[in-house]
């Protein structure tokens with residue numbers, strides 16, 4: 146499990162790493178290429194699973210040893226041939242030794258069938274990487290034509306969506322209005338309140354990526370649902386579709402930190418496979434600040450404090466789960482019991 150408290154240090158000098166995920170053929174490479182064309186995203190290193198899969202075409206300048214390609218404008222493109230940790234370590238060391246240009250951001254394109262949680266695990270558990278790279282959120286490409294079908298039939302797609310902090314709707318030029326509406330509706334069922342954009346409507350990708358991270362979700366309308374990206378969602382009550390269930394629990398007041406975090410860890414250990422995503426806006430007894438909590442499977446990110454006056458008084462916990470009805474009911478009951486047991490008068 147990850148550390149118990151804290152949050153990103155005020156002057157976090159680590160290199161932000163954004164995961165670009167999405168189901169097979171949903172347009173990840175197309176999106177990455179688009180991002181690299183934006184002048185504000187020069188000095189970006191791109192890590193892809195195979196160098197051949199990124200259409201660098203005329204952008205490609207040269208490939209140095211280690212499979213690192215230098216792109217026009219200073220972007221670095223690198224194939225993920227071995228372990229992710231090795232690749233990120235090599236990239237960092239090569240830049241330090243000035244064998245490749247310095248980079249200030251990493252885009253990591255996963256394979257279409259990937260569970261992006263594995264990336265987070267690597268970033269949180271490799272001490273070298275923990276000090277040098279900061280996970281800055283996940284963007285998911287979602288095919289407007291096939292998205293609804295993929296989300297209901299492909300567990301990988303719903304796992305990717307649960308982890309996403311932003312969905313980019315692709316193939317909108319090919320989709321009928323009905324297909325597009327179905328995809329949006331499926332997205333809302335699997336991850337209520339997730340922000341979705343189309344590539345054409347984004348003015349600044351840099352600004353969009355900078356505002357992504359799991360701790361920067363203060364949505365309009367605030368309140369705990371706003372903070373967790375759930376504002377504007379009419380029904381956050383447990384909904385069931387294709388085995389995905391959103392459990393949304395208001396938290397009446399402050400919690401005992403130690404007991405709650407230990408209980409949550411036990412819940413994640415017991416049901417890690419089924420828990421696609423956890424989001425919480427919580428207050429712990431004796432602390433003036435409210436904490437934003439994020440987790441994926443058995444993983445929990447460091448808590449991030451937000452001033453209570455900014456977060457508002459309402460607190461809540463959301464779990465997006467995928468499992469049998471019996472398992473998701475068990476998770477819900479256990480989460481409710483945990484909140485009851487950890488309630489403090491403070």
Ligand SMILES: Nc1nc2c(ncn2[C@@H]2O[C@H](COP(=O)(O)OP(=O)(O)OP(=O)(O)O)[C@@H](O)[C@H]2O)c(=O)[nH]1
Nearest residue numbers: 168169170171172173174175257315316317318319
């Ligand atoms: N018409 C249209 N085609 C698109 C769009 N986005 C991607 N494509 C096409 O869809 C195909 C797959 O796009 P990629 O960007 O390679 O998708 P990917 O997710 O990287 O694919 P994998 O790495 O194989 O999973 C390519 O032929 C793209 O040109 C879009 O918005 N509109």
